[in-house]
Amino acid sequence: MINRQSRAPVGAAAVDPVSPPHVALVEDDQLLRDRLVAPGLRDFGFRVSAVGTVKELEQLLSTDEPDIVVLDVGLPDGDGFSLAERLHLSSRIGIVMLSGRHTQEDRVRGLSNGADAYLAKPVVMHELAATLRNLMRRLRPPPLRSVTAAAWRLDSQGWCLVAPNGVSIALKAHERAMLRALLDVPGEPVSREALIAAVGGDEQFDPHRIEVLVYRLRSKVGTKAGVVLPLSAVRGSGYVFTM
Template identity: 35%
Template sequence: MTQPHVAILDDEAEIRRILADALNEAGFRTSTFSRATEFEAALKRTAPDVCLVDLGLPDRDGLALVHRLALESGATIIIISGRAAASDRVTGLELGADDYIIKPFEPAEVVARIRARLRKSRPAPEAGGSVARFNGWEAQFDRYLLIGPDGADVPFSHAEGEVLRLFLDAPKRLISRMQMQESLGGAAGESFDRAMDVRISRLRAKLGEDPKNPRLIKTIYGAGYIFLGDVSWH
């Protein structure tokens, strides 16, 4: 089974090692970065499910980076910082972070918080399985994998999978932005809306949808989305 990918951005080598060791032992895949520039370059090649971000970065304002990630990445964002003031925590969460952990921390707590964020309100499949079939496609949620009508494998991230599962559990029913926010968690507002736009855009691309006239994931402007496929769970 493909495990969620956690990207760690911290300029302290020991912190990166502690986090990576704890997460790898817990079964996660990790990548580590000491500079925001290399971190952002890596995001262009791969989409992590979780970003652990230190605010005290040598080459970028940490809060500005968090806000950009919230608007563009679609990943779960957890700040890990020595800044313990309530104002810093509030600002970080308002800018789009999903959680805020203060240094020093217990590695086990970080692992637990990540697991909690990833499973928060994750919908259960209607038929009790982890495989859904729709319109020639098969979604294998235990492997984070789509299998296309031509048999090609198309991997998807945990963040993309959360949205896909929400659609597949409620086919041909309107899902409003408020319902998405309540189901998937995160603060309502511009950051959440943009994160959902990114995830849905990526899902459409992976499903081979025409962005101007998608057949499966329809936008109902001012109301939300409708998934028009015929779905069966296995």
């Protein structure tokens, strides 16, 4: 039985706001769990504990409570809807249901039982990552600070690029590393060598991969935020991010 009566009160600062969010992935399909969803979430900067049964989740809750549970409906030893309800009533863990059952009735039941979001399979990793990031912002609200003007920035956890229009774009690890290097010196060129080092490249790293990374990042931002990413090539120097 899941029992989290020792939970912290609302507003308690029990979690380091910059530590990687801990996600428990509860999915009995081993291939989907271990080859697709868990590695995909890690690529987006989450710490993932992947389990396949309710019993394994209960063991995890007793030793290393996650921030969010991503929960399948059909499990070999339990019902995801009932499990979501128990988690909702006994803890402050975020709940995202990820299921092949996606009728309106299923969605309403999941949300009514306490899920914060209900997503349908097949999983779209960008959508799942963005959903988890949005939920984490509610679970770990950033400190209040004044904002003088709209500008491109990384969110408080550094894993989403926020456009001036307020749209957040979930980033992969190499995208985040490159943007941090560029946003540290806005308006100043950053060499390809520096960007290669930022993304963890070595002497065998193909410099053209930076060009591919920039192209894909521009395309992602244009598609998801509807604006142009102000990241430009500087002949002979590298790239520059203009705010």
